[in-house]
Amino acid sequence: MNLVYADGKGQVYDHPGILAVGRNGDILVEILEEELIPLPDGATLVSLPETVPVGLDPDTGEMLKLDGYTAVGALIPQGYTRLLLPGYVKTNKDSKFPLFGYTAVVWKDGGFWIAGRKSDEPHKWNPENFPMDELRNRVQETLTAFPDNRILKHLSHCALEYECLTASNNFFHRWEGSLPVSYTCNAGCYGCISEQPEDSGFPSPQTRMNFKPTEDELVEVMLHHLxxxxxxxSFGQGCEGEPSTMASLIIPAMRRVRQQTDMGYININTNAGLTDHIKGIVDAGLDLMRVSIISAIDEHYxxxxxxxxxxxxxxxxxxxxxxxxxVYTSINYLCFPGVFDREEEMEAMIKFIRRTxxxxxxxxxxxxxxxxYLAMIPKAQGEIFGMKQAIEIYQQELPDVIIGSFTHVPPQELRRRKNLV
Structure with missing residues (x-):
């Protein structure tokens, strides 16, 4: 498996005399054949700014830097989980990468491969199923039908400018749609994609909503989609803060919707920190809840x-x-190779999942x-298993828990009875 790298113009090459390596946390490691899958459809190769690619000399086993070139990583589509970061060394230790998830990529058997695994069925989240010309027409039709709904206007920007697939579903009238509601948040996530302080070193890739919607606007969007x-x-999108801060709007809107229809599922993507607010939303008829989490260890969290x-x-x-x-509950587990697979992280998360x-x-x-990220969190305390083995351990320890990447419609026996009042 050959090292993949790029020149200053962005031209990508492979080096037949140097083996590719990856990073697990801050440790350079060999890439195993069993960790590789072909580059998925929809993936993008990117050069990592201010880096030097690192590979392995197949004869001596020594790590080699390829000076004068930049490292290359893959941005992989939803439904795929990266197992390793690209192998690189930064030339400027103060530089920060843009907020994306970079995956190790190699050249093998005449094609690009990544260190990753398919974790869910990506069909509904394949950009090819969201043709832009049709989307523009559907956006126009929807905005014409609901000219005063500011949420739909906001989502039209998300769909057309950011190509957000969840927002696009509101206009295609299918699958999982967005319902952003909050411009405030009860957390200051380091990697927040909609709001960053000016001195963070990396800009937010999205713009947070800047208005407070009305109850009528929420009801209109919900009935249109369900x-x-x-x-x-789904309440709780990348373009907003924490939705449960707006429980006083969400609760009556949900009740009004469930008075009119029992169709579909109401979901909230949340940090779940406001327990009293979450209880009120649950009692109003919530069907699904996805809790964002990065660790079940307090210091790391x-x-x-x-x-x-x-x-x-x-x-x-x-x-x-x-x-x-x-309520059918899930966690949105933010994964990072070399951290997700730490012994202490796994023990704490398995305990959390069993408890909840x-x-x-x-x-x-x-x-x-x-x-x-690695500089701000606690150092590893125990064994580091590697992503592939760590996921297998989760499967063994939690046999009744599904491991995927997306919000799922629950199986029939686990569906909550709708409250039509």
Missing amino acids: QTPESII NAYYRPRHYTLENVARSAEYAAAKG GIKLIQLRNLNIDPES
Whole structure:
């Protein structure tokens, strides 16, 4: 498997005399054949700014830097989990990568391969299923039908400018649609994609919503989307803060919707820190809840999320309450090779999942500058297993928990009875 690298003009090459390596955390490691899959459709190769690629001399086993060139990584589509970071060394230790998730890529058997695994069925999230010309027409039709709905206007920007697939679903009238509601947040996540301080060193790739919607606007969007048994409408999007801060809007809107239809599923993507707010939303008829989490260890969780007036214990209590009330609960597990697979991280997360009754683990690649992230979290305390083995351990320890990447419609026996009042 050959090292892949790029020149200053972005032209990509492979080196037949140097083997590719990856990074697990801050450790350069050999890439195993069993860790490789062909480059998925929809993946993009990118050069890593201010880096030098690193590979392995097949004769001596020594690590080699390829000076004068830049390292290359792959940005892989949703539904795939990276197992290793690209092999590189930064030439400027103060530089920070843009907020994307970079995956090790190699050249093998006449094609590009990545260190990754397919974690879910990506069909519904394949950009090829979102033709832009048709999307533009559907956006125009929807905005004409709802000219005063500011949420739909906001989502039209997300769909057309950021090519957000969840927002696009609102206009294609299918699958999981977006319902952003909050411009405020009770956390200051280090890798937040919609709001960063000016001195963070990396810009936010999205713009956060800047208005407070009305209850009528929420109801309008929900009823417009919840037209089939498989439809999902989701509070909590990348373009907003924490949705549960707007519980006073969400709760009456949900009740009004459920007075009119039992169709589809109402979901919230949340940090679940505001337990009383979550309880109110659950009691109003919530069907699905996805809890964003990076660690079940307080020091690590707090370093990344920087919670405001809540703790990891609040998160656990919220998840416990929702599960006890019949909500199908999952975690949005932000994964980083060399951290996700630490012994102490795995032990804590398995304990958290067992306690809270989580039914689904959604593996999501953490979009962050690796050096910045590793510098802010605790050092490893035990064995580091590697991503592939770590996922296999989760499967063994939690046989009744699904491991995927997306929000799923729950199986029939786990669906919460709708409250039509």
